[in-house]
Amino acid sequence: MRVEGIGLGKSFGSRRAVNNLSFTLEPGVVTGFLGPNGSGKSTTLRLMLGLDRGDGQTLFDGKPLTDYASISRIVGTHLDAKLFHPQRTARSHLRMLAAESRVSNARVDEIIEYMGLKDVAKKRTKTFSLGMSQRLGLAGAVLADPKVLLLDEPANGLDPATIHWLRDFLKQYAAMGRSVLVSSHLLSEMELMAEHIIVITKGELLANESVDAFIKRNQSFALTIRVDQPDSLQSILLNKAIDVQRDGDLLRVNMESPADLGNICFDNSIRVWELFVERGSLEQTFLELTSESEEFKIGRM
Amino acid sequence: MSVLLYEWRRISTLRSTWILSGLALAQALLILILPLALSVEFTKNTSTTLNELIPITIVPIFIIFMSTIVAAAFGHDYRHGTIRTSLSLFPNRIELLFGRVTIALVFTALVYIVTIVALILTISAWSSVTGGFDWTTFPPAFIRTLLYMTIYNLGVLAIVMLTRIQALGIVVPLMMTLAVEGIITLILSSRYPWISDYMPYSQGFNWAIGASYESSFDYTSISTVFTSIPLSYVVFNAVLCILAVLVFQRRDAS
Numbered sequence A: 001m002r003v004e005g006i007g008l009g010k011s012f013g014s015r016r017a018v019n020n021l022s023f024t025l026e027p028g029v030v031t032g033f034l035g036p037n038g039s040g041k042s043t044t045l046r047l048m049l050g051l052d053r054g055d056g057q058t059l060f061d062g063k064p065l066t067d068y069a070s071i072s073r074i075v076g077t078h079l080d081a082k083l084f085h086p087q088r089t090a091r092s093h094l095r096m097l098a099a100e101s102r103v104s105n106a107r108v109d110e111i112i113e114y115m116g117l118k119d120v121a122k123k124r125t126k127t128f129s130l131g132m133s134q135r136l137g138l139a140g141a142v143l144a145d146p147k148v149l150l151l152d153e154p155a156n157g158l159d160p161a162t163i164h165w166l167r168d169f170l171k172q173y174a175a176m177g178r179s180v181l182v183s184s185h186l187l188s189e190m191e192l193m194a195e196h197i198i199v200i201t202k203g204e205l206l207a208n209e210s211v212d213a214f215i216k217r218n219q220s221f222a223l224t225i226r227v228d229q230p231d232s233l234q235s236i237l238l239n240k241a242i243d244v245q246r247d248g249d250l251l252r253v254n255m256e257s258p259a260d261l262g263n264i265c266f267d268n269s270i271r272v273w274e275l276f277v278e279r280g281s282l283e284q285t286f287l288e289l290t291s292e293s294e295e296f297k298i299g300r301m
Numbered sequence B: 001m002s003v004l005l006y007e008w009r010r011i012s013t014l015r016s017t018w019i020l021s022g023l024a025l026a027q028a029l030l031i032l033i034l035p036l037a038l039s040v041e042f043t044k045n046t047s048t049t050l051n052e053l054i055p056i057t058i059v060p061i062f063i064i065f066m067s068t069i070v071a072a073a074f075g076h077d078y079r080h081g082t083i084r085t086s087l088s089l090f091p092n093r094i095e096l097l098f099g100r101v102t103i104a105l106v107f108t109a110l111v112y113i114v115t116i117v118a119l120i121l122t123i124s125a126w127s128s129v130t131g132g133f134d135w136t137t138f139p140p141a142f143i144r145t146l147l148y149m150t151i152y153n154l155g156v157l158a159i160v161m162l163t164r165i166q167a168l169g170i171v172v173p174l175m176m177t178l179a180v181e182g183i184i185t186l187i188l189s190s191r192y193p194w195i196s197d198y199m200p201y202s203q204g205f206n207w208a209i210g211a212s213y214e215s216s217f218d219y220t221s222i223s224t225v226f227t228s229i230p231l232s233y234v235v236f237n238a239v240l241c242i243l244a245v246l247v248f249q250r251r252d253a254s
Helices: A041-049 A090-101 A105-114 A130-142 A160-175 A187-193 A211-218 A230-239 A258-267 A282-290 B002-012 B015-037 B050-058 B062-080 B083-089 B093-125 B138-163 B166-188 B200-209 B223-227 B231-250
Strands: A003-012 A015-025 A030-034 A055-060 A075-078 A148-152 A179-183 A196-201 A204-210 A223-227 A244-247 A250-253 A272-277
Touching: A003 A041, A015 A041, A015 A055, A015 A179, A015 A196, A015 A204, A030 A041, A030 A160, A030 A187, A041 A055, A041 A075, A041 A148, A041 A179, A041 B083, A075 A130, A075 B083, A090 A105, A090 A130, A090 B002, A090 B083, A105 A130, A130 A148, A130 A160, A148 A160, A160 A179, A160 A187, A187 A282, A196 A211, A196 A282, A204 A211, A204 A282, A211 A282, A223 A230, A223 A258, A230 A244, A230 A250, A230 A258, A258 A272, B002 B062, B002 B083, B002 B093, B015 B050, B015 B062, B015 B093, B050 B062, B050 B093, B050 B138, B050 B200, B062 B083, B062 B093, B062 B138, B062 B166, B083 B093, B093 B138, B093 B231, B138 B166, B138 B200, B138 B231, B166 B200, B200 B231
Parallel strands: A030 A179, A030 A196, A075 A148, A148 A179
Antiparallel strands: A003 A015, A003 A055, A196 A204, A223 A250, A223 A272, A244 A250
């Protein structure tokens, strides 16, 4: 199912939390939703679901959510790890959610087992750890096998094995033709999980492209080289108008092809001791792009 | 409709719903049984009517238990943030509101009926002391109390929806009934002697327990249940409900 956010906007008093945000979630793709704290990610998710009143609209295959009869078969949501009544058991919580789309009790038990919640199914949710709460939230989101998943920080509090499981699960889920939007602060994890990313800062769209394109577009130095004559190579490269930076013995060169750089060294009788492609990470690129627009900056010790 | 099933599962899977219902039933029976067990002459050797029972067993305390269940319908959702879960499933807010109000009111009505049945059975079982149950005035008293409780609970729901604070939904109507309206009457009655007749909660309370606020009123006739509607009480709670629906429709669910 194709999801279109069109001109989403929301103000809290005089502060514009989300400003005219438009994007599309394509079926079969895990889309990462990134932004610094307070950038408007959660507000955007709430706007998409009609939980917050604001500007714009979200269409699910061209129709607003209210036009569908069984919402949880269209969109599954997990907006907060602790959105449960603390006195209700995990099974009761899921059976309650199941009522909306008339999901059977057998399916509830199946999901409980699949999410590894069988041993705690009859326990009250107030006794749950953050990780268990996340699993229960995810169980609720996928209970009716929805065509779209909207998840807000689903990996918070999960142990490494469960994060690994979540990554595989979401990829498989999307591979079945579903649309998945995941907001997360775990950027290294997002790099492995998402094919496409939407980056916002201060409620404005900063990027809406594939992870590879995002990194590549914002990466300034692609090759790192160590040679016997760094001064000579630096001047040769500068003469060719190639951006280069010296970092001790290393030269960081803004070139894409290691072969071209190797040839330059060979032509000028420069011995290459080390040459590697420096692939920028999503985390590094994200931090560079958003460092100026971060709303709640951490002070230095 | 799936919203009704959702709401039924929401209300019925909370332990507090059943504890409060049990306590409501127990207090009504206890108030009735204690004098009987102590062989206190209960009804002057005549048969017991529901008019006599309502002021002591149903209206004062039973309704507080029921209003607590009703207040929790929205109160829990706001306190635990689960209003977002509810509205994610039912983005049509009027649909959710309809389901929630219906189930809350039907549930409390059922507890009320069970309690009344239990009271009648108890009176019948103790007929040597109570003189049995007098069915002649049963319908009007039964319907009056049910209507009073339903309107009261709608007001409770409206206050919780407006303030998002569960406790206020329980306390405000209670304080209005017990203190606030009395104080207002005390202050203003010398200037406006009619004011006590128009205090909404006092009017509703008197109507429910069969106390006369119109001296000529016949509380034993079923037709007067509808001709004697306590207008201030109804209008006051209707206004609260309209405001609550408007606010609920427009406000963020966070």
